Amino acid sequence: xxxxxxxxxxxxxxxxxxxxxxxxxxxxxxxxxxxxxxxxxxxxxxxxxxxxxxxxxxxxxxxxxxxxxxxxxxxxxxxxxxxxxxxxxxxxxxxxxxxxxxxxxxxxxxxxxxxxxxxxxxxxxxxxxxxxxxxxxxxxxxxxxxxxxxxxxxxxxxxxxxxxxxxxxxxxxxxxxxxxxxxxxxxxxxxxxxxxxxxxxxxxxxxxxxxxxxxxxxxxxxxxxxxxxxxxxxxxxxxxxxxxxxxxxxxxxxxxxxxxxxxxxxxxxxxxxxxxxxxxxxxxxxxxxxxxxxxxxxxxxxxxxxxxxxxxxxxxxxxxxxxxxxxxxxxxxxxxxxxxxxxxxxxxxxxxxxxxxxxxxxxxxxxxxxxxxxxxxxxxxxxxxxxxxxxxxxxxxxxxxxxxxxxxxxxxxxxxxxxxxxxxxxxxxxxxxxxxxxxxxxxxxxxxxxxxxxxxxxxxxxxxx
Amino acid sequence: xxxxxxxxxxxxxxxxxxxxxxxxxxxxxxxxxxxxxxxxxxxxxxxxxxxxxxxxxxxxxxxxxxxxxxxxxxxxxxxxxxxxxxxxxxxxxxxxxxxxxxxxxxxxxxxxxxxxxxxxxxxxxxxxxxxxxxxxxxxxxxxxxxxxxxxxxxxxxxxxxxxxxxxxxxxxxxxxxxxxxxxxxxxxxxxxxxxxxxxxxxxxxxxxxxxx
Numbered sequence: 050x051x052x053x054x055x056x057x058x059x060x061x062x063x064x065x066x067x068x069x070x071x072x073x074x075x076x077x078x079x080x081x082x083x084x085x086x087x088x089x090x091x092x093x094x095x096x097x098x099x100x101x102x103x104x105x106x107x108x109x110x111x112x113x114x115x116x117x118x119x120x121x122x123x124x125x126x127x128x129x130x131x132x133x134x135x136x137x138x139x140x141x142x143x144x145x146x147x148x149x150x151x152x153x154x155x156x157x158x159x160x161x162x163x164x165x166x167x168x169x170x171x172x173x174x175x176x177x178x179x180x181x182x183x184x185x186x187x188x189x190x191x192x193x194x195x196x197x198x199x200x201x202x203x204x205x206x207x208x209x210x211x212x213x214x215x216x217x218x219x220x221x222x223x224x225x226x227x228x229x230x231x232x233x234x235x236x237x238x239x240x241x242x243x244x245x246x247x248x249x250x251x252x253x254x255x256x257x258x259x260x261x262x263x264x265x266x267x268x269x270x271x272x273x274x275x276x277x278x279x280x281x282x283x284x285x286x287x288x289x290x291x292x293x294x295x296x297x298x299x300x301x302x303x304x305x306x307x308x309x310x311x312x313x314x315x316x317x318x319x320x321x322x323x324x325x326x327x328x329x330x331x332x333x334x335x336x337x338x339x340x341x342x343x344x345x346x347x348x349x350x351x352x353x354x355x356x357x358x359x360x361x362x363x364x365x366x367x368x369x370x371x372x373x374x375x376x377x378x379x380x381x382x383x384x385x386x387x388x389x390x391x392x393x394x395x396x397x398x399x400x401x402x403x404x405x406x407x408x409x410x411x412x413x414x415x416x417x418x419x420x421x422x423x424x425x426x427x428x429x430x431x432x433x434x435x436x437x438x439x440x441x442x443x444x445x446x447x448x449x450x451x452x453x454x455x456x457x458x459x460x461x462x463x464x465x466x467x468x469x470x471x472x473x474x475x476x477x478x479x480x481x482x483x484x485x486x487x488x489x490x491x492x493x494x495x496x497x498x499x500x501x502x503x504x505x506x507x508x509x510x511x512x513x514x
Numbered sequence: 515x516x517x518x519x520x521x522x523x524x525x526x527x528x529x530x531x532x533x534x535x536x537x538x539x540x541x542x543x544x545x546x547x548x549x550x551x552x553x554x555x556x557x558x559x560x561x562x563x564x565x566x567x568x569x570x571x572x573x574x575x576x577x578x579x580x581x582x583x584x585x586x587x588x589x590x591x592x593x594x595x596x597x598x599x600x601x602x603x604x605x606x607x608x609x610x611x612x613x614x615x616x617x618x619x620x621x622x623x624x625x626x627x628x629x630x631x632x633x634x635x636x637x638x639x640x641x642x643x644x645x646x647x648x649x650x651x652x653x654x655x656x657x658x659x660x661x662x663x664x665x666x667x668x669x670x671x672x673x674x675x676x677x678x679x680x681x682x683x684x685x686x687x688x689x690x691x692x693x694x695x696x697x698x699x700x701x702x703x704x705x706x707x708x709x710x711x712x713x714x715x716x717x718x719x720x721x722x723x724x725x726x
Binding site for chain 2: 282368
């Protein structure tokens, strides 16, 4: 429980930090301020200093009377002094006095309890010290990474982004404060979407919401082939799904701080690409982008991201092409994990059962959010291939457990991964996955399979369902 | 005569429009709890429920919780394969989800049949009845009629939130599946199956039918 709550604290702080930054940006009306965020270094240093001080307060002077901030410690610590020690008191005058023997026994018992409590306290203190040192170390390295990204890499993006040094740093995870900027640059803007275009799409979406809620029907025949009913259904779905997007964060739901942003992006997208519309899974992708970018930039990244071949295949539910992706995945699956592959085959566990959720939401639903963001980091660097490499990394990490399971337990396991999945272990596992099969790379395998399936389609259409 | 211990494994589908409460029903049924914070299902989720049907029979239900968006139709129909029964769910507070019920049923029947060619047993669930009781109260007869016309073996007003009728609905579906299986065995091995014969192979089946 301790682990989870610390993780949450970390995350909340990151979220809040970003939100505050966003607000600052708005006030100064400077748009992108990630470059100019000088105080970042100070912040991290101040943070670790503050933590250090807190730590010293807690461990350095045990004799100091507890301040209200030390509640936690009070509970774990010498509670016995205040309550259990009552056992040492004499009985009230109206009761027979304690026999000396019994009083002696109570004293002994009490002393033992105190010794035990002290031992526990010492252990706890050591554990906490270790944790704090680790946190300081992490914060310091994040602080350094922020400097490198801001001062060296981002100003020289075009020349530096594919260098060995940057790729290595990238793999370690992009610091949250520069993450949005890096994602934007890496995803690019092939579609040349401007903030104005976003405003236009959003205005149109709002028009539709209004006309639907007043029952009007002036939105006619504008995009032929998409009936008002379709559009209405699409908007209804968005509403339903927003409330089910990271519900435990309580920030995207009705009344939450990011509700309108999420609604805007998804609505604007259905106007920008009526041929694609809203598809489940999109709300998770948009939500993750919102956590790292301002609305208009999140929309630009969202539209360009969905325009990538793999995402287009999935979000347009091009079943034939999806099957080709699964087939390519299985080539690398068999190559990397032959034993597990055979076990899956034997149990009829096909990739569509677990991959669909992972690919549609880019792992944001199935992995802890901070870990998912790290997967996104490298996905932005390596492209679609990394999504499938991650899947193999997950399978490899749990290979031993999975080989002992039957179909239903594997399916359950993979569609609900452990919540405490450790980031470093997962990345170590992913790193061992080779995306080469008989000297062919992912893209080559995929292209070959696509060609095969096209030829099969031409040859005997009846074979395909 | 000693009736042998019998174990059944059935794959059941849970389908219906987006947001009608499919995941909630399954969580309630399998884990006995409810939360209004479930995330949208993408693709398919799974659950396993073990029923001690009677002293001699254990029934394992593999529940396939399938994403509700219509767009996924082509993709999710591969999940129908080899299912023995299904729940089709709608939300009593959203009429459009009821209008979609017939569409889900037709889709299912066109893509899935039992080995003997008959349609699988399907139970209709009118979910969130805690929020919209009055909607169905006067429509009981109409619902019976609707189920007859569309080939549902039964319908239940359910509430995952208040735990209403979910066990009952499941028992109804399993009862029909077991009965269907009897028919299947009969059609495959017509010589053995006579109720008065004490064939150990079919005894549990008949036993179940008389029980229920």
